[in-house]
Amino acid sequence: MNAEGRTRLNQMPEWTALGKHREQLGDTHLRELFAADPGRGTGYTLTVGDLHLDYSKHLVTDETLDLLRELAAAADVAGLRDAMFRGEKINTTEDRAVLHTALRAPREAVVEVDGENVVPGVHAVLDKMAAFSERVRSGEWTGHTGRRIRNVVNIGIGGSDLGPAMAYGALRSFTDRGLTVRFVSNVDGADLHEAVRDLDAAETLFIIASKTFTTIETITNATSARDWLLTELRADQAAVAKHFVALSTNAEKVADFGIDTANMFEFWDWVGGRYSFDSAIGLSLMIAIGPDRFRELLDGFHLVDEHFRTAPAEANAPLLLGLLGVWYGAFFDAQSHAVLPYSHYLSKFTAYLQQLDMESNGKSVDRDGNPVEWQTGPVVWGTPGTNGQHAYYQLIHQGTKVIPADFIGFAEPVGDLRPGLVAQHDLLMANFFAQTQALAFGKTPEEVRAEGVAEELVPHKTFRGNHPTTTVLAKELTPSVLGQLIALYEHKVFVQGAIWNIDSFDQWGVELGKVLAKRVEPALTEGAEVPGLDESSKALVAKYRALRGR
Numbered sequence: 175m176n177a178e179g180r181t182r183l184n185q186m187p188e189w190t191a192l193g194k195h196r197e198q199l200g201d202t203h204l205r206e207l208f209a210a211d212p213g214r215g216t217g218y219t220l221t222v223g224d225l226h227l228d229y230s231k232h233l234v235t236d237e238t239l240d241l242l243r244e245l246a247a248a249a250d251v252a253g254l255r256d257a258m259f260r261g262e263k264i265n266t267t268e269d270r271a272v273l274h275t276a277l278r279a280p281r282e283a284v285v286e287v288d289g290e291n292v293v294p295g296v297h298a299v300l301d302k303m304a305a306f307s308e309r310v311r312s313g314e315w316t317g318h319t320g321r322r323i324r325n326v327v328n329i330g331i332g333g334s335d336l337g338p339a340m341a342y343g344a345l346r347s348f349t350d351r352g353l354t355v356r357f358v359s360n361v362d363g364a365d366l367h368e369a370v371r372d373l374d375a376a377e378t379l380f381i382i383a384s385k386t387f388t389t390i391e392t393i394t395n396a397t398s399a400r401d402w403l404l405t406e407l408r409a410d411q412a413a414v415a416k417h418f419v420a421l422s423t424n425a426e427k428v429a430d431f432g433i434d435t436a437n438m439f440e441f442w443d444w445v446g447g448r449y450s451f452d453s454a455i456g457l458s459l460m461i462a463i464g465p466d467r468f469r470e471l472l473d474g475f476h477l478v479d480e481h482f483r484t485a486p487a488e489a490n491a492p493l494l495l496g497l498l499g500v501w502y503g504a505f506f507d508a509q510s511h512a513v514l515p516y517s518h519y520l521s522k523f524t525a526y527l528q529q530l531d532m533e534s535n536g537k538s539v540d541r542d543g544n545p546v547e548w549q550t551g552p553v554v555w556g557t558p559g560t561n562g563q564h565a566y567y568q569l570i571h572q573g574t575k576v577i578p579a580d581f582i583g584f585a586e587p588v589g590d591l592r593p594g595l596v597a598q599h600d601l602l603m604a605n606f607f608a609q610t611q612a613l614a615f616g617k618t619p620e621e622v623r624a625e626g627v628a629e630e631l632v633p634h635k636t637f638r639g640n641h642p643t644t645t646v647l648a649k650e651l652t653p654s655v656l657g658q659l660i661a662l663y664e665h666k667v668f669v670q671g672a673i674w675n676i677d678s679f680d681q682w683g684v685e686l687g688k689v690l691a692k693r694v695e696p697a698l699t700e701g702a703e704v705p706g707l708d709e710s711s712k713a714l715v716a717k718y719r720a721l722r723g724r
């Protein structure tokens with residue numbers, strides 16, 4: 175029992191029942207499950223908005239799914255979900271509400287935090303972003319020398335970078351090709367250098383994206399960008415107002431930097447960094463795709479929010495995906511989860527999900543501060559499909575690890591591809607369908623022998639199969655579909671955090687490294703003594719200084 179009288183997860187009868195069920199399931203193969211139920215391929219599917227989800231290739235039966243849903247009920251996932259949507263402070267370690275869902279609520283919605291409806295403020299910022307985006311896109315907003323803006327550089331890191339960078343890549347075919355949009359995040363000066371080296375400063379707008387406006391990487395890059403701009407333009411501080419805008423919750427720090435707070439687009443402490451890209455943090459994306467497309471994206475998010483909030487457990491897609499992850503982590507000892515988009519436009523999708531999932535659920539104490547005795551968030555990894563096939567799929571097919579994987583694909587190619595390239599789409603998708611088939615059903619020794627393979631090679635050419643996958647299929651990668659996909663994963667992560675009883679909305683784990691970096695820096699630059707520096711790190715710092723000739 176915890177402080178609130180909640181039974182610990184691994185002491186719940188529903189958890190024990192799942193453990194017993196897992197034993198009974200043993201090595202049951204997907205071949206057997208499909209043979210026993212000819213309707214499985216169409217029955218184990220769900221539709222959410224434009225997304226078709228096939229979960230038939232999972233190591234589950236109707237009983238598994240019932241038991242998992244009973245676990246969700248016992249853990250009161252629905253209660254926590256409703257508290258989140260109501261604006262209650264479910265991020266208890268930071269005493270904050272968790273309201274990214276309010277960022278895409280319609281104008282007439284009412285969502286209260288501390289008795290105040292936050293929706294009008296959300297739409298006021300969206301309107302301000304739209305007006306600014308149109309001014310940049312039309313050429314009305316000009317730089318210090320009167321030239322129109324042709325380059326936009328977003329400087330931010332983590333949630334202030336990954337979302338817009340990923341979505342810009344995903345929606346490239348919807349972007350204004352007259353604008354160059356780049357993203358700088360790494361404190362390695364090479365990132366900024368490569369982003370601006372071929373740009374004309376007179377035509378460049380920097381968007382400084384930082385919720386706190388204190389993140390060292392972002393402020394360092396922003397300061398270097400300001401130096402670059404003023405040097406290139408041979409201008410004084412006055413030029414900053416025409417070339418820098420800020421996305422932040424911290425007006426004071428924004429003003430200190432020299433940015434006119436009239437050009438600050440605000441958001442709120444109830445938006446977590448990794449849940450923020452549909453807030454003001456999406457400004458670079460909105461400039462790239464235009465306000466109308468951005469609103470379509472928000473509508474896509476909202477559609478899945480409503481699905482998650484209202485769909486019954488049996489038809490609730492984020493609930494199902496969350497439960498499947500819990501199942502494999504707890505009862506198959508799966509350590510990782512692969513996300514494999516069969517769309518080049520989704521090249522950065524998995525990197526984005528890494529922060530969403532791993533910063534949210536990479537926790538080892540529960541909400542009461544007790545160590546957890548069950549697995550929490552998996553290692554999330556993956557790259558676009560066919561490239562992965564020629565790299566690491568070997569391990570998924572024939573390695574020793576259980577790696578549940580999501581395959582995401584589209585019926586139509588997007589964009590203005592030449593006809594010859596459009597024809598390649600069927601080949602891409604043939605790979606998509608072939609892989610999940612091979613992973614699920616494998617190839618038996620008998621099948622290998624029937625091909626006349628020499629006996630000593632039979633074990634090498636046998637595929638065990640039984641590797642679980644989810645297939646997500648949509649017609650086309652549009653702004654709305656991207657919003658739907660992201661919201662699906664956001665709520666999946668929520669479900670898992672709720673079951674594991676962890677706070678999915680704090681990120682104390684990234685703090686220690688930040689503090690230590692600040693302490694170590696003077697040792698590198700000035701050779702200063704750093705109190706408490708361990709022997710290994712001391713020797714490495716000395717080596718570094720020697721290599722730099724200090």
Ligand SMILES: O=P(O)(O)OC[C@H]1O[C@](O)(CO)[C@@H](O)[C@@H]1O
Pocket residue numbers: 331332333334383384385386387388389392447448533681684
């Ligand atoms: O937007 P900020 O305040 O610069 O923070 C950037 C990122 O740093 C973190 O706090 C830690 O990595 C993330 O949660 C956040 O997205």
